[in-house]
Amino acid sequence: MSESLEGRVLxxxxxxxxxxxxxxxxxxxGHRVVLATDGRSGLAHAVEMQAEVVLVDxxxxxxxxxxxxxxxxxxxxxxxxHVFVLGExxxxxxxxLEPRGEPIVKPFHAEEVAARVDEVVRARREPTSGPxxxxxLEQVGAFDLLQVFAQSRRTGLLRIEGAALSGEIFVREGxxxxxxxxxxxxxxxxxxxxxxxxGQFVFVPxxxxxxxxxxxxxxxxxxxxxxxxDERATLAAELPSTSTVxxxxxxxxxxxxxxxxxxxxxxxxxxxxxxxxDERPELDLEVMxxxxxxxxxxxxxxxQPGVRVRLCEPEEEPVVRGAMVRMxxxxxxxxxxxxxxxxxxxxxxxxxALGGLEEFFDAPEPPTPAGSGLFGLLGRLRLGGVELxxxxxxxxxxxxxxxAAFLTQGRAVLALESxxxxxxxxxxxxxxEVWDTPAGATEILRAVLARRP
Numbered sequence: 001m002s003e004s005l006e007g008r009v010l011x012x013x014x015x016x017x018x019x020x021x022x023x024x025x026x027x028x029x030g031h032r033v034v035l036a037t038d039g040r041s042g043l044a045h046a047v048e049m050q051a052e053v054v055l056v057d058x059x060x061x062x063x064x065x066x067x068x069x070x071x072x073x074x075x076x077x078x079x080x081x082h083v084f085v086l087g088e089x090x091x092x093x094x095x096x097l098e099p100r101g102e103p104i105v106k107p108f109h110a111e112e113v114a115a116r117v118d119e120v121v122r123a124r125r126e127p128t129s130g131p132x133x134x135x136x137l138e139q140v141g142a143f144d145l146l147q148v149f150a151q152s153r154r155t156g157l158l159r160i161e162g163a164a165l166s167g168e169i170f171v172r173e174g175x176x177x178x179x180x181x182x183x184x185x186x187x188x189x190x191x192x193x194x195x196x197x198x199g200q201f202v203f204v205p206x207x208x209x210x211x212x213x214x215x216x217x218x219x220x221x222x223x224x225x226x227x228x229x230d231e232r233a234t235l236a237a238e239l240p241s242t243s244t245v246x247x248x249x250x251x252x253x254x255x256x257x258x259x260x261x262x263x264x265x266x267x268x269x270x271x272x273x274x275x276x277x278d279e280r281p282e283l284d285l286e287v288m289x290x291x292x293x294x295x296x297x298x299x300x301x302x303x304q305p306g307v308r309v310r311l312c313e314p315e316e317e318p319v320v321r322g323a324m325v326r327m328x329x330x331x332x333x334x335x336x337x338x339x340x341x342x343x344x345x346x347x348x349x350x351x352x353a354l355g356g357l358e359e360f361f362d363a364p365e366p367p368t369p370a371g372s373g374l375f376g377l378l379g380r381l382r383l384g385g386v387e388l389x390x391x392x393x394x395x396x397x398x399x400x401x402x403x404a405a406f407l408t409q410g411r412a413v414l415a416l417e418s419x420x421x422x423x424x425x426x427x428x429x430x431x432x433e434v435w436d437t438p439a440g441a442t443e444i445l446r447a448v449l450a451r452r453p
Contacts, residue, residue, distance in 0.1 A: 007031045007121035008049050012042035012068075013057040013086060018106075022055065025110035029118055039063030043071055047405050050077045052124055053117050055104070058087030058094060069100050070368070074376070074391075075408055082120045084113075099208050133203040137162070142169070142194050142201065143222060149203075150174040150218045157207035159364065162199035167364045169193060170209035176218050178209035182362045186213040187221070188283050194225040195232065228285045235288050238295070240302060242274030243356050243438070246291070247303040255297050260290040270303050275352065309438045311359045311445065317384055323449035324381065324388045329409055335380065335387035337409050338448065339426070341395045342416030347374045349436040350416055354390065356438025357445075359383050371396035375406075381445070414448055427451070 011022050014037045023033045034049055036042035038061040046054060054072065058065050065085060072078045085094050085101035086108075094103035104113060133145075142160055146169070149158075153174040160167055167181025167189055179190035214221070240246070247270035254264035263276060271279075273291065280287045294300045312320045328336030340347060347367070354360045359381050367376030373395035381388040393403050393413060403413060403426060412427040413419075416435060419428055429448055434440035 005030065005118075005121050007052050007117065007124075009033045009053045009055070009117060010036065010042060010046050010049065010051040011055045012036045012039065012060055013055075014038065014059075014061055015057070018057075018086070021110040022113060025114040026117055029114045031114075031117065031121070037061070039065075039068045043068065043402075043405065046072060046078045046081065047075055047408065051081050053084070053120055054078075054081050055084040055086055055113075055117075056101070058085055065101075067370075070375070071402070071406070073100065075405060077408055082124070084116075132156075132205050133201075135201060137196055137199045137201055140201070142196065143225065145201065145203070146171070146176060146194075146218060146222060154203075154205065155208070156203055156205040159202045159204065160193050160196060160199060161201075161361075161364075162196040164361070165192060165196060166199075166362065167193045170207070170212075171218075172208065172212070174218065176221055177212040177214055179214065180365055182278070182364070182366055184278060187216070188281075190214065190221065191225050191228050191283065191285075194222075195229045228283070232285055232288060235285070235292060238292055239288060240273055242272060242277065244273050245270050245303040246273055246276070246300050249298055249301045252297070252299045254299050255293055257290060257293055259286060260293045260299075263287070263290050264294060264299055267300060272352070274355065309356055309358065309442050311357055311381065311383065311442055320446075320449060321384050321386045324383060324386050327388055327411055327449070329411060335389050335409070336411070337389040337391050337407050339391055339393045339403060339407050339410060339413035340378065340416065341373060341393040341403075341413055341419065343372055343395060344369060344374050346416040346436075347378075347392050350441060351378050351392075353436050353438050353441035354379060357381070357442060360390075367392040370394035371399060412448060412451070414444065 009026055009031045011019055011033065013019055019035045023035055026033050034045045036045050040062045042056065042060070043063070056065060056068055060068055069083055072081060072083065083101040084104050086104050086106055087094050088106045091103040091105055094105070137160070142158065145158060149171045151174065155172050158169040158171065160169065165181060167179065169176060169190060170178040176190065179186060179193060181189040181192055184192065246267060248264060248267050254261040259282060263280065276291065277284055277287050324336060327338060340350060355362065360379055361382060362379040363377040365376070367374040367378060371394050374392040375394050376392055378390045378392055381390065391406065393406060407413070407426060412429055415428055415430045418430060429451065431444050435444045
């Protein structure tokens, strides 16, 4: 028998018999096993032990399995854990329920499960070679990569990151099946990402989309992307920047074009051009044509020119970089993390304001609703090689005990709305300045960074 390796294994299941048989089998294989009967205690154990392998029942109590995996993958101590989802039924049903987990169908043979855990632990101990493919878009464009993947029938995730735009494209057996970039998905996100000519890419084989949103053939999509990119470049010359605020012009009616009329009606509250592009379900090119028509007909006006602001002046960079580093807990590698909490509407407004900062880069995927607030990465502040993650925390009092687990590498929480009580582990900083404009967001961030740990 090959030499055993001790793995850190967590099992979450409310059935005590299941816990007993799995624990006994895996301890015989030399693994350290911790047991839990609900999602909340399971997450606490996972973070404490820095679990390498997690087996969780599909019907886990307190936190549903998807939320459980969300939190697991967001915490830097557990984000690399291999997840197995236990449950009755067909393996494809378990995979559909939580694509990030490997299915194990009940009833099972505990020894077979323990042997599979052995394989996972051994694979984690082997030297890693990094992503299968990574490089610069200037050398190999996303368009060319997708053509290669189509010919070789590859399955996986192509992650793209440009200066002001990032996102993910999923392929299955060579066919593009999904894409997402910040708040937009499907073809709308795909065409944005394919228009990037500068930035970095990473291909991760085997990764599946949580939901397949694109049905068109890859050849058609690529040809359409070329056409739309060319037309967008021509049209962009007569359009403002995405951070420009637009509003209706008094006394002017909307054109008869249905999309232009719908945009005009929605501008009762002024919005940035970027917000219009993100909020409309139509593809960007159609929205750009409608906005151009509104501007030519003088049905809308530029209320505020789009100017991106800087977090600091060049001579201040060393001081601000040092403050960003101090936001990270001692002994933790990688970027620090600043929590942001408030209602979903407040966090969304703050997120839009952050988009006006030159040093802010959106996360590829938007945060998810959590109670009355939002949960997930909003984006990153980057300054001279130093990063600070900005992370939305759920505002509900029942979820507040988890803030420290979400901010393992952070020290502080920015409260956009009043928060009652203190926190033994985190500094709660209430936002007193105006924070829903780029200039206001800059001021509140500078105030947060200026506070000593």
